[in-house]
Amino acid sequence: MSPRLALAVASLVLALVPVSGAAAATGTSxxxxxxxxxxxxxxxxxxxxxxxxxxxxxxxxxxxxxxxxxxxxxxxxxxxxxxxxxxxxxxxxxxxxxxxxxxxxxxxxxxxxxxxxxxxxxxxxxxxxxxxxxxxxxxxxxxxxxxxxxxxxxxxxxxxxxxSKMRTQIARVVAKRRPAAVGASVYHELDPSFFSATSSTFVGRVYSLFGLENIADAAPGGSEYPQLSPEYIVSSNPDLVALADSVCCGQNADTVAARPGWSGIKAVRNRAILRIDDSIASRWGPRLVNFVRAVGTALGRLGT
Incomplete structure (x- = not known):
């Protein structure tokens, strides 16, 4: 895995429930x-x-x-x-x-x-x-x-x-946008050579919050960060394409649409292309809320 992909790290399981015990009590009063x-x-x-x-x-x-x-x-x-x-x-x-x-x-x-x-x-x-x-x-x-x-x-x-604020904000976005994601699929792009992230990763768990189907999950090889082929992505026909290589590599809706065969993908036809700051999509701190909000906003464009 390249150093860039290592930055995209970290799998995060949904746990929007209070942390019990000493951790919850740390410095609250x-x-x-x-x-x-x-x-x-x-x-x-x-x-x-x-x-x-x-x-x-x-x-x-x-x-x-x-x-x-x-x-x-x-x-x-x-x-x-x-x-x-x-x-x-x-x-x-x-x-x-x-x-x-x-x-x-x-x-x-x-x-x-x-x-x-x-x-x-x-x-x-x-x-x-x-x-x-x-x-x-x-x-x-x-x-x-x-x-x-x-x-x-x-x-x-x-x-x-x-x-507490992060939990509340994330839960609010998910409650509002999850219905739009039912039955929909997502392709998350880490770089223009089509490395992606499965649902068992930090990035993938964000999409799991909304119930999105991640096309990388069915990729052969068993890697958490598989390199997909263009043909596989086109045939998977994702409803949402998330570009976490927009800053590093200048990817956007136009560059994606110009790729051979990609113009027919549902996400491209509906302009359901999410450009997410590379660093926001690879860190697990306060701006996790920004990531969740960006996905929620993109889900509002599905099927339009």
């Missing part, structure tokens, strides 16, 4: 006390005091940190963290991290989404608390990560409020 301990992919992580020098090497976590009110505590992010625009710009790499360069920022908390070259262990050895948040596998997992960032940064109440 008062500021997070310190020291604060959470359990991330690297085990139990204790943050001794409210961090003021956070380095985020995860584009999704960067978005979440700013959304929960911890933006002023973030002093550096990786070179792929392009949202929000107010995030500090650096040349730090999340793919090929340099421990010395990260440590030079004197961080009191580092958040990562990957662990190349045993990055987590190297930073931990330097006495730096590290929160390792792998790409979320479920909606519940995505919400838990936001809550954990709230706990680790002293913004528990804001994080809990954000999760």
């Amino acid at each position: 008062q500021a997070t006390p310190f020291p604060a301990t959470i359990t991330a992919a690297n085990g139990k992580v204790t943050v001794p005091r409210r961090p003021t020098r956070i380095v985020s090497l995860s584009p999704t976590s960067t978005e979440s940190l700013f959304a929960i009110g911890a933006g002023r505590q973030v002093i550096a992010v990786d070179d792929r963290s392009d949202y929000p625009k107010t995030a500090p710009r650096t040349s730090l790499s999340g793919f090929t991290p340099n421990v010395e360069a990260i440590a030079a920022y004197r961080p009191d908390l580092v958040v990562v989404a990957d662990n190349p070259k045993d990055l987590v262990a190297a930073l931990t050895k330097l006495g730096i608390p590290v929160v390792f948040h792998k790409p979320a596998a479920t909606f519940r997992g995505a919400y838990q990560q936001i809550r954990q960032l709230g706990t680790a940064t002293g913004h528990g109440p804001r994080a809990a409020a954000l999760v």
Whole structure:
């Protein structure tokens, strides 16, 4: 799988129900006390005091940190963290991290989404608390990560409020648009070479919210991110085409319609073409709501 496809990661199972237990209770009524301990992919992580020098090497976590009110505590992010625009710009790499360069920022908390070259262990050895948040596998997992960032940064109440708002907004869109999706199918395009994402992925689960049939699910090979053939896509005749390569690769309704044989596809005939920002379609943070809304809007064009 290419690095670009790796960015499109993460399968997310629908869980639009309250999280029970300690996770639900995190910081709902008062500021997070310190020291604060959470359990991330690297085990139990204790943050001794409210961090003021956070380095985020995860584009999704960067978005979440700013959304929960911890933006002023973030002093550096990786070179792929392009949202929000107010995030500090650096040349730090999340793919090929340099421990010395990260440590030079004197961080009191580092958040990562990957662990190349045993990055987590190297930073931990330097006495730096590290929160390792792998790409979320479920909606519940995505919400838990936001809550954990709230706990680790002293913004528990804001994080809990954000999760509650996301749940409500997503549920509202799905309730309104799901009827239009009954019996309809979708093709999600990761790049112009026709790599797609099945229903067992983060991307695919978004479409499953609406009950859409994903044409990638029946593709041979058993991959979560299969490369489909143009002939397979045309013969599947999807009702909705979602282009998650609109920014990187300039794909749009016109370029799709110009592909040999594609002009007869139902989605092309009905202009049911969704152009979704590549980063929105590959991250599992606050802008998940934007993704769901975009799909809902596109569903309003089915059959028109």
